[in-house]
Amino acid sequence: MSVSRFSYASINVLDLPAAMNHYTNVVGLRLVEKDRNQAYLQAVDNQDHHCVVLNRNTVAGLDHVGFKVSDKSDLAEAAQVAHDWKLKTRKVKKGEVRGQGEGLMITLPSQHNMCLFYEAEKIGYDGGMENPDPVPSQTRLGAKVTHLDHTLLSCQNPAETARFLEEALDFSLTEKIVDPGGNTVAAFMTCGGTMHDLAIGPGPDGTFHHMAFGVESRGEVIEGVDILKETSTPALEYGISRHGVAGVTTIYFHDPSGNRNEFYNGAYQSAGIPGQVPPVVWPLDQFPRGGFYYEQSVPATFFDEVT
Amino acid sequence: MEYTVRLTNPEMEPVEFLCRDDVFVFRAATDAGYILNTACERGGCGACRAKVITGKVHYPRKVSQKWRINPETGRKDFIHLCSVMPKSDVTLETLRPWNPAGVPSLLALVTD
Secondary structure, rough: OEEEEEEEEEEEEOOOHHHHHHHHOOOOEEEEEOOEEEEEEEOOOEEEEOEEEEOOOOOEEEEEEEEOOOOHHHHHHHHHHHHHHOOEEEEEEEEOEOOOOOEEEOOOOOOOOOEOOOOEEEEEEEEEEEOOOOOOOOOOOOOOOEEEEEEEEOOOHHHHHHHHHHHHOOEEEEEEEEEOOEEEEEEEEEOOOOOOOOEEEEEEEEEEEEEEEEEHHHHHHHHHHHHHOOOOOOOOOOOOOOHHHOOOOEEEEOOOOOEEEEEOOOOOOOOOOOOOOOOOEEEHHHHHHHOOOOOOOOOEEEEEEEO | OOEEEEEEEEEEEEEEEEHHHOOOOOHHHHHOOOOOOOOOOEEEEEEEOEEEEEEEOOOOOOOOOOOOOOOOOOOOOEEEEEEEOOOEEEEEEEOOOEEEEOOOOOHOOOOO
């Protein structure tokens, strides 16, 4: 079983034009395709059709996350393991998610939907695919986001979903937060050699905590903050900070429907065979330091408030 | 029009401030020196939820309907203070306590 990477987040928004404006002019994504009810966007350093899908809806939050598999046969294998775990699945037809081949939608134990798929239509890098511009556009509006990096999903029993990802889909656990009884409260998991593609944290089932967009330097996180301030985009009260988890530079902010976003830089790579690299462990009583390393505390609204 | 907004919470002494009918309650509260419990400030997350005890409010923009529902009654008992404006004098009971605004008086540092 080989899930190769986190490809996209399909999220619900209350005001589609306002969301499109945010994800292009604040976050800095390319608008690929849109109609009355949906928009597809991609970052500059990804060739695939989309990394964010916006769906017009009356509730904010997640519709589903999309992960790419390495081989078409992985879809049948995933269907089998999901069946073994007694999880609900359904086939996704080619084109149901635009720019994408057939897929398998799995409802995780956390009640989030995960679409596994193999084929993505190619739009190419922003700089072009032949004789390209090696330097990303300096005149594009928004932050210098290169890619969608990871997402954090909230649920009542993070350990159970983490176990499914690890044991059934061969994700690796890179870091975890454990309570005094040794139970996993939050799990940071990767399938593509990054520090994490998917984190599972505590909260109401099926809710969306955030998705993070990667930039190439700490300086570009700071430039991102300047854009947030200029556009009056609501941000976490701590402003720019550093996570103890992975030591990354970070700022959280919200899209016009209240879905949380992050600008993010500085994570390590996590090469290694799934299950063979021991995770970094954060005891819960030390988590304020792991959460926000500079402030050594976590704002009350950080885990309480999700969409 | 300008109306009186009264905020209550079991953990707090009630407070009152004025709010125009074209200003978000959250914004008027901030201007009056009360920092409400907020996160997204866009009607998505529900950090700023309250119940209307008396009076009427209106929503000039769309908010996520998910967190408006009170699990105890199954009804949309909650409003988002970040996204409503008053239509009359109102009394609103907040789900979470508020904080006083933390603006220090620099003048207090100056001795004559």
